Amino acid sequence: MSLRHALLGLLARRPSSGYELTQMFDRSLSTSWHAGHSQIYPELGKLEAAGLIRLVGEGARRSKTYDITDAGRVELRRWLVEAEPDRSQRSESGLRLFLTPLLDAADRKQTFERDLAHVEHELAALKALRAVQADAAEPEVFAPQVELGIRINTVLGEWLREQISTAS
Amino acid sequence: MSLRHALLGLLARRPSSGYELTQMFDRSLSTSWHAGHSQIYPELGKLEAAGLIRLVGEGARRSKTYDITDAGRVELRRWLVEAEPDRSQRSESGLRLFLTPLLDAADRKQTFERDLAHVEHELAALKALRAVQADAAEPEVFAPQVELGIRINTVLGEWLREQISTAS
DNA sequence: ACCGTACATGTCAGAACTTACATGCCAATC
DNA sequence: GATTGGCATGTAAGTTCTGACATGTACGGT
Known part of the structure; x- marks a missing residue:
């Protein structure tokens, strides 16, 4: 039932269309949860039928914007806390x-280097996001989450570098 | 196809029965991949039919022990490296x-404290495992992975403590 | 002898998820 | 005015995964 609550959570931040939600999963949420549009659109239909979200507008290119309802907010809080x-x-x-550890030294080094490249890429993206947030007028409530991402990727990068230099 | 390769990887470490594999998923692999016995037994059948593992013995209580084959090892390496x-x-x-961040301060604090308790529990288990490994006669190849788990849980714990004290 | 518990394997219905197919809208470029 | 590409939603078949049901085995304690 996590997809359901992920969608409720994203809609609690701001009203969005299915297309926008799909992009949020790809961009902000990819390190926590993944979902494609073919899963999102039907789920939005079910959430609307259950009264947890509601259609608040239709825009260009037949886009449909949903918002969370009070019942949706109650359910989201229940799930998060209880x-x-x-x-x-x-x-x-x-x-x-x-x-x-099952690989020989050469293969192991190669895969660690591939992983390190990815971690450094993630880290750069998160640091750029932190810089943007620091310049923003309003305080960004998700700043601590970005900070956590930076810290975890930092220790992961350090660990990978150690493994690469140790695996002679 | 990750379940398939998870099973090949575990069997590359040592021959095991489906029951033992189910326990390894619960104990060592729970932070990376999860699978229940109802998924594992059918998959072992498919892997055997594909010639990637083979039955090497039947023990007490109708237990069946499988081992990885050479073809399985080739496939495992291909997946890991290529x-x-x-x-x-x-x-x-x-x-x-x-x-x-969507929760109010009181709810947020409560959930962070619940998470912190879990992280500290994990950390204690990993440190105990590290201590056992340090005493072992043979060097343990999975020691770096345990170390990584300790480091990640450490930064997570620190982050949670900061959030708890900041959320006034 | 009986009981409870951990061992051990299996199936099946339904839910969640992936991949591919399908359609149409709007703006920019050629 | 035709084409391309990003916007936007939807469906459907097939796979993976969960949760419940089902069955039987060995051991330790009482």
């Missing part, structure tokens, strides 16, 4: 990292 | 962290 979190994860990258 | 990683993640905890 529901027992499911701590299980699905991360192919994590699985790969777990299995790298 | 296949383009899917960097997308599914982490309900990450999603919750991303959405906490």
Whole structure:
């Protein structure tokens, strides 16, 4: 049921169309949850039918903008505060990292370098985002989350560099 | 196809039964990939039919022990080194962290404290594992992975503590 | 001898998710 | 005025995953 709550959460930030939500999943949420448009559009229909969101406008190119309802806000809060979190994860990258000791030194080094390139790319994007937020007039409530992303990618990068130099 | 490769990877470490594999998913792999026994047993059947693993013995209580084959090892290496990683993640905890700014201060503090308790529990388990590994006669190839887990949980714990004290 | 628990494997219906197909709108460029 | 590309929504078939049901085995305690 996480997709449902991810959509409610995004709509609680600001009213959006399915297309915009799809982009948010790709951009901001890709390190936490993933969903394609073919999953999002039907789910929006179900959420509307359940009264948790409502259609607030139709724009150009048949776009439909939804907003969260009061019932939706109640459900979102209930889920965030009262529901027992499911701590299980699905991360192919994590699985790969777990299995790298099975590779020989050359292959291991190669995959670590590939991962390091990706981590550095992420880190640069997050730092750019932090810089934009620092210049913004309004304080950005999601700044701590960006900071956490920077810290986690930093330790990951350090670890990868250690592995690369150790794997002689 | 990650389940397939997760199973190949675990069997490359040592021959195991489906039951043992299910436990490894719960214990060592829960922060990377999750799978229940109802998914594992059918997948083992498919892997055997594909010649990537083979039945090497039947033990007490009708248990069946599988081992990876040479073809399986080739496929595992191909996937780890040559296949383009899917960097997308599914982490309900990450999603919750991303959405906490939507809560009021009291609710936010409560959920951060719940998360902190979990992180400290994880950290204690990983440190205990590191201590056991340090005492072991043979060097443990998975020690760096344990170290990475400790570091990530450490920064997560620090971040959570900051959020709790800041959220006045 | 009986009971509870951990061991051990399996199936199945339904939900979630992916990939591909399908359609149409609007703006810019050629 | 034709084409291209990004905007925008939708459906459908097939795969993966979950949760419940189902069955039987060995061991330790009482």
